[in-house]
Amino acid sequence: MRVLVTGGCGYIGSVVAESLLTAGHEVVVYDSLVTGHRNAVPEAAVFVRGDLADAEALEDLFSRYDFDAVMHFAAFIQAGESMEKPGLYFQNNVCNSLRLIEKVAQRGVKRFVFSSTAAVYGEPKDGLISEDDPLAPANTYGETKLMIERMLHWYGEIYGLRYAALRYFNAAGAAGARGEDHLPETHLIPLVLQVPLGKREHIRIYGSDYPTPDGTCIRDYIHIADLASAHLLALEALAERPNLTYNLGNGKGYSVREVIDVAREVTGHPVPAVEVPRRPGDAPVLVASSERIIRELGWQPRYPALVDIVRSAWAWHSAHPNGYED
Numbered sequence: 253m254r255v256l257v258t259g260g261c262g263y264i265g266s267v268v269a270e271s272l273l274t275a276g277h278e279v280v281v282y283d284s285l286v287t288g289h290r291n292a293v294p295e296a297a298v299f300v301r302g303d304l305a306d307a308e309a310l311e312d313l314f315s316r317y318d319f320d321a322v323m324h325f326a327a328f329i330q331a332g333e334s335m336e337k338p339g340l341y342f343q344n345n346v347c348n349s350l351r352l353i354e355k356v357a358q359r360g361v362k363r364f365v366f367s368s369t370a371a372v373y374g375e376p377k378d379g380l381i382s383e384d385d386p387l388a389p390a391n392t393y394g395e396t397k398l399m400i401e402r403m404l405h406w407y408g409e410i411y412g413l414r415y416a417a418l419r420y421f422n423a424a425g426a427a428g429a430r431g432e433d434h435l436p437e438t439h440l441i442p443l444v445l446q447v448p449l450g451k452r453e454h455i456r457i458y459g460s461d462y463p464t465p466d467g468t469c470i471r472d473y474i475h476i477a478d479l480a481s482a483h484l485l486a487l488e489a490l491a492e493r494p495n496l497t498y499n500l501g502n503g504k505g506y507s508v509r510e511v512i513d514v515a516r517e518v519t520g521h522p523v524p525a526v527e528v529p530r531r532p533g534d535a536p537v538l539v540a541s542s543e544r545i546i547r548e549l550g551w552q553p554r555y556p557a558l559v560d561i562v563r564s565a566w567a568w569h570s571a572h573p574n575g576y577e578d
């Protein structure tokens with residue numbers, strides 16, 4: 253298939269682009285580089301620099317290439333920022349996705365794989381979050397993703413667009429030459445690893461009085477290579493099924509303290525930690541049930557162990573202490 257990968261200069265898009273190429277697909281990456289890195293794009297992919305906001309550039313892209321499928325990663329991704337600048341998020345995530353989806357429908361592209369998020373759920377009562385849990389985003393970032401899911405539903409109904417909404421929990425780790433390089437970085441594992449890299453003196457623990465075994469928040473980390481394999485399965489499955497919605501997580505949570513302990517073990521660095529008050533809006537526990545994609549598509553996460561995730565992240569960060577350096 254010829255697959256358009258929006259946001260293919262970013263962390264997840266670049267890894268999935270590489271997996272698509274390995275599986276024998278053709279890849280065209282479309283990215284404005286607003287937060288991404290040109291040298292994250294696999295060599296065998298075509299790179300087109302452009303913004304989803306640019307209607308002319310998008311028209312030009314779709315007239316130059318006939319796509320069999322679109323994988324849509326391009327977005328702004330910081331939940332905290334989305335509560336300070338909601339307009340930025342509605343504009344880039346919702347309006348620009350609408351422009352893309354409209355183009356996809358006009359051109360008759362039938363498969364669309366969308367990067368959704370755990371942030372579409374409200375605060376869970378107890379246990380693992382399943383796809384049928386209430387949708388009640390606690391921030392505008394999650395709201396934008398839910399709005400895009402709803403748009404996809406209607407484009408499916410009206411134009412027959414086949415779509416997969418993949419709700420990722422915390423993507424983590426590295427895959428070969430590609431790793432996590434966000435600016436600013438807001439994700440726990442790369443932040444912890446900045447300490448042994450000498451880029452920060454300590455890691456902050458926001459809240460140590462949560463109702464969890466060690467008092468710190470528990471999150472679900474999914475290895476980037478396992479995320480990538482789920483994208484390929486979803487792309488294939490759309491041939492048989494018109495729409496898919498799946499959680500992508502580990503089914504197992506790790507506390508902030510556990511992540512720090514594993515980082516100490518993997519890096520051999522003491523990684524000093526400082527406890528500070530809770531941040532508003534942090535749920536105590538967010539863990540996915542990915543049972544549906546395991547059952548329906550036979551997805552098998554290969555790296556569920558936190559130590560493997562942190563080890564792969566550390567291998568990448570210690571080899572690329574300044575990230576992609578562009």
Ligand SMILES: NC(=O)c1ccc[n+]([C@@H]2O[C@H](COP(=O)([O-])OP(=O)(O)OC[C@H]3O[C@@H](n4cnc5c(N)ncnc54)[C@H](O)[C@@H]3O)[C@@H](O)[C@H]2O)c1
Binds near residue numbers: 286419422
């Ligand atoms: N990283 C995570 O843990 C996580 C968790 C849940 C969901 N997601 C979703 O996965 C997707 C990818 O996340 P990521 O961590 O790789 O983010 P990222 O910031 O590394 O990548 C996003 C890419 O999109 C590009 N982009 C943004 N707006 C654009 C526009 N208007 N036009 C063209 N390109 C544009 C950026 O330049 C960047 O290369 C996002 O949609 C995000 O919401 C990520």
